[in-house]
Every structure is written in structure tokens, then in C-alpha cells.
Amino acid sequence: xxxxxxxxxxxxxxxxxxxxxxxxxxxxxxxxxxxxxxxxxxxxxxxxxxxxxxxxxxxxxxxxxxxxxxxxxxxxxxxxxxxxxxxxxxxxxxxxxxxxxxxxxxxxxxxxxx
Amino acid sequence: xxxxxxxxxxxxxxxxxxxxxxxxxxxxxxxxxxxxxxxxxxxxxxxxxxxxxxxxxxxxxxxxxxxxxxxxxxxxxxxxxxxxxxxxxxxxxxxxxxxxxxxxxxxxxxxx
Numbered sequence: 001x002x003x004x005x006x007x008x009x010x011x012x013x014x015x016x017x018x019x020x021x022x023x024x025x026x027x028x029x030x031x032x033x034x035x036x037x038x039x040x041x042x043x044x045x046x047x048x049x050x051x052x053x054x055x056x057x058x059x060x061x062x063x064x065x066x067x068x069x070x071x072x073x074x075x076x077x078x079x080x081x082x083x084x085x086x087x088x089x090x091x092x093x094x095x096x097x098x099x100x101x102x103x104x105x106x107x108x109x110x111x112x113x114x
Numbered sequence: 115x116x117x118x119x120x121x122x123x124x125x126x127x128x129x130x131x132x133x134x135x136x137x138x139x140x141x142x143x144x145x146x147x148x149x150x151x152x153x154x155x156x157x158x159x160x161x162x163x164x165x166x167x168x169x170x171x172x173x174x175x176x177x178x179x180x181x182x183x184x185x186x187x188x189x190x191x192x193x194x195x196x197x198x199x200x201x202x203x204x205x206x207x208x209x210x211x212x213x214x215x216x217x218x219x220x221x222x223x224x225x226x
Contacts (some may be wrong), residue, residue: 010143013188014160031211033213037155042216043157043216048211048212056213059199070203088155090155090157092157101162102162103159103214105156105158106156108156110155
């Protein structure tokens with residue numbers, strides 16, 4: 001199983017809502033990532049978790065709150081988002097054995113903030 | 115200046131043509147990745163390179179570490195190869211889990 005599953009596939013939320021994005025993998029990977037991709041732009045790194053600990057935060061606003069409750073699951077909690085936060089949110093995972101390994105991507109959650 | 119530059123940004127070719135997409139980078143890296151993204155968003159990793167050359171089916175990827183340059187070649191291109199091809203680099207952080215820095219992508223269209 002080389003699948004990274006993201007739910008929901010689509011999400012529409014108002015600026016006062018609280019919602020969460022979920023990412024799950026069962027490949028035994030101990031590194032998980034959140035990326036944000038605006039239309040017609042490349043993905044941008046948001047967060048990296050390594051062995052369930054946050055190792056990289058790319059100066060992301062606090063209205064995005066990541067959580068890694070266990071080695072298979074990664075959440076992104078959203079609160080008080082702005083319309084400019086509308087984007088495709090991609091999750092990825094990799095095995096941190098060695099220096100670098102291939103990242104496996106989920107299909108993404110397409111978020112619209114009204 | 116972007117740390118990862120790709121060219122061309124857009125490429126339209128006829129079925130069967132040999133395709134080359136170029137990538138140059140300006141930072142120290144531990145590996146370079148070639149990725150494919152289809153409309154709708156899903157990203158698939160094609161290659162990860164730290165030196166030399168790799169081949170998978172009709173796809174070939176090369177990297178020249180000294181020149182900080184990589185190329186992705188597609189032989190006997192087919193309309194199903196139409197996608198966005200993205201070059202990305204891992205900048206070694208020492209922890210084994212490093213996010214990717216992406217180029218802007220090359221939008222490839224193969225016409226029948």
C-alpha cells in the first residue's frame with residue numbers, strides 16, 4: 001500500500017468556521033508534510049513532522065495549526081481563515097531513513113474560504 | 115531569484131517527439147526530484163536523483179551536480195504524458211525529513 005489518503009477532497013468554509021483536514025498513511029513512514037498550492041503555482045512547504053514531532057514550520061500563520069497524533073495520522077486544524085487561504089492543501093509522507101527518500105503525496109484537499 | 119528554475123514553462127509537442135525539460139538550482143542539495151502533476155492535483159514522484167542518470171520506461175532523468183543542472187527526457191512522447199512536470203530539491207537539514215523546494219513546473223501538452 002503506497003497510498004496517502006486525504007479527507008475531505010473538497011471543503012468550503014466561512015471565515016469564522018473551524019475545520020480540520022486529515023491525512024493518513026499506512027506505509028510506516030515517520031515523516032509527514034503539509035504543502036499549500038495556489039492555482040497555477042508550485043506547492044509551498046508549510047510544516048514537516050518527523051517521528052511525530054514538528055521539525056519545520058515555514059513561518060505559517062497561527063490560523064493553521066498542525067497536529068500529528070500518531071505515526072499514521074496528520075491533521076491540519078483551520079480557524080479564522082481568509083479568502084486568500086483558498087488553495088489545494090497537499091499532504092505527503094516519506095521514510096526518514098537515510099538522508100532523503102521519495103515523498104508520497106495525497107490527492108489533496110481543495111479548500112475554498114468564503 | 116528562485117532557488118529552482120525550470121524551462122520551458124510551457125511546451126506543446128506532437129506525439130512521438132523527444133521531450134526535454136530542464137532544471138537548474140542555486141542551493142546546496144541532497145537530492146533532486148522530478149514529479150508529475152495531473153489536472154485535479156495528484157502528484158506522483160517520478161525520480162529522485164543525487165548523481166548520474168536514472169531511467170524508467172520512456173522517462174530518463176540526469177543530473178550534473180557540478181553544474182547544478184538536471185534534465186528530464188521523455189522518449190516517444192504520447193498524449194497521456196500531458197501533465198505538469200515539476201522539479202524539486204531537498205535541501206539537507208540533517209534530520210532525514212526535509213520538505214521540498216519546487217520549481218514553477220513545465221506544462222506539457224502532447225498532441226495526437
